[in-house]
Amino acid sequence: MLHQIATGNAIISVLAVLLALIVGAIMIAFTDENVQKASVYFFARPGDTVVAVWQSVSGAYTALFQGSVYNFNRDTFAAGIRPLTETLTFATPLIAGGLGVGLAFRVGMFNIGGRGQMLIAASVAGWIGFGFDLPWGLHMLVALVGGLLGGALWAGIAGLLKARTGAHEVIVTIMLNYVAFYLVSWMLRTPGLLQAPGSSNPKTPAMKETAIFPALLGPQYNLHFGFILVVGATVLVWWILSRSSLGFKFRAVGENPNAARVAGINVKSMYVYAMLIAGALLGLAGVSQVLGTVTTGFTAGIDAGIGFDAITVALLGRSTPWGIFVAGILFGAFKAGGFSMQAAEGVPVEIVLVVQSLIVLFIAAPPLVRTIFRLPDPSRAAKRPRPIVTKEVKAK
The missing domain is CATH 1.10.3470 (ABC transporter involved in vitamin B12 uptake, BtuC)
Structure with a gap:
């Protein structure tokens, strides 16, 4: 069952979305001003760069969630569910x-x-x-x-x-x-x-x-x-x-x-x-x-x-x-x-379009996704040995 899940099409789609979000996180970090400032003295204080990267990526994806699913900053449930x-x-x-x-x-x-x-x-x-x-x-x-x-x-x-x-x-x-x-x-x-x-x-x-x-x-x-x-x-x-x-x-x-x-x-x-x-x-x-x-x-x-x-x-x-x-x-x-992410964190909305495009790219290249996550190739699945059928011959 695990082999069927690992070689199925559904897992490729899920991992394609995950890969696209990871690449999007890298782009968000590179375009953030605080990350750029902290990276100047990375070898002196690397922790500052790590913290800046985490704040930029987590802030952007938190804004993406609050703008699309539920906004915890609203006073009522009716207002908070509006993004969904x-x-x-x-x-x-x-x-x-x-x-x-x-x-x-x-x-x-x-x-x-x-x-x-x-x-x-x-x-x-x-x-x-x-x-x-x-x-x-x-x-x-x-x-x-x-x-x-x-x-x-x-x-x-x-x-x-x-x-x-x-x-x-x-x-x-x-x-x-x-x-x-x-x-x-x-x-x-x-x-x-x-x-x-x-x-x-x-x-x-x-x-x-x-x-x-x-x-x-x-x-x-x-x-x-x-x-x-x-x-x-x-x-x-x-x-x-x-x-x-x-x-x-x-x-x-x-x-x-x-x-x-x-x-x-x-x-x-x-x-x-x-x-x-x-x-x-x-x-x-x-x-x-x-x-x-x-x-x-x-x-x-x-x-x-x-x-x-x-x-x-x-x-x-x-x-x-x-x-x-x-x-x-x-x-x-x-x-x-995407619009909430741009308004709250200043992340360009074009990054969302890049993420969407990367999803298509990764879906169109299943071998690449399987190689990155070391998934088994369905074409090389072990085949069951065919039973040997013998024909009985009656003695005369």
Whole structure:
């Protein structure tokens, strides 16, 4: 059992995060002014440098924890738990986007079009959110469904082109990102489409109250109904991949499309279905930005880099639904706590981005992680000796 744990993928992800935090601690120490001053007379009084390093690193990571999980300096529990709600709010679109990228991974497709799919979904949901007068509940539902359909159809273009023409989904989705960005930018500058009436700024009007996701814990917190939708989406993707016949076909195509084709699976249809579902999940990320976070109107930067961060979340989560869920919360904590770390300790917020990048680097190089921590190589696992089967011959 210990050998299986040491050679599994989960331990690699955990150790990749640990290594990234260690490298981040080294960078924090090198950029701290007190450490730099103490290092000048290191050989005379080395203890001062050690203390300065400890204070800078522990202070930074304590601020990261208090800005993302719980702030012990607050007077009440309700105020102290606010950082955790911010983490979940940041994690909501990351989880949805990671699910979309991870599901495509399981089918053997690399969906880099998260930005374009989010922009189209946000535009459709936002247009319905500010342009129509509908009852509360129905308005939000129509805007949500419209955004999901927008993201699904935009991703479906890449799936259809791959199925019918063999076009590589990486190239197609990258190009569709540019098409979506400039299309939305043009609509934001065109009166009568997405631009707010009477305004010259490329920004939409505010969303109507009937279309906004309700707050889960009251108006003092930013956590909204989108998080519940993301939890439901995680359960749905888990059920599709693990319990449905469609998920079995997805996994078969992802493992070996030629063998799946021989087994009677329509591989081309699986590509289209996978991209439609993946686009809808990334569309959920875009809708949560418009109806849950940026309700005062949005610009062409509404995606906020989430479409690319979702790739990192999917990689860290090993393309499994619950792994992506945990990875999304971790990266949401980095986003929420990074600003607190910068404000409290003066640590550049770019160090958090470096830590995120290092996590991807270490996950992409499992042999490096195994070498550093001296983990056994799964390819060299001892095999059980095969039993010798002898055939008895009856004497005549």
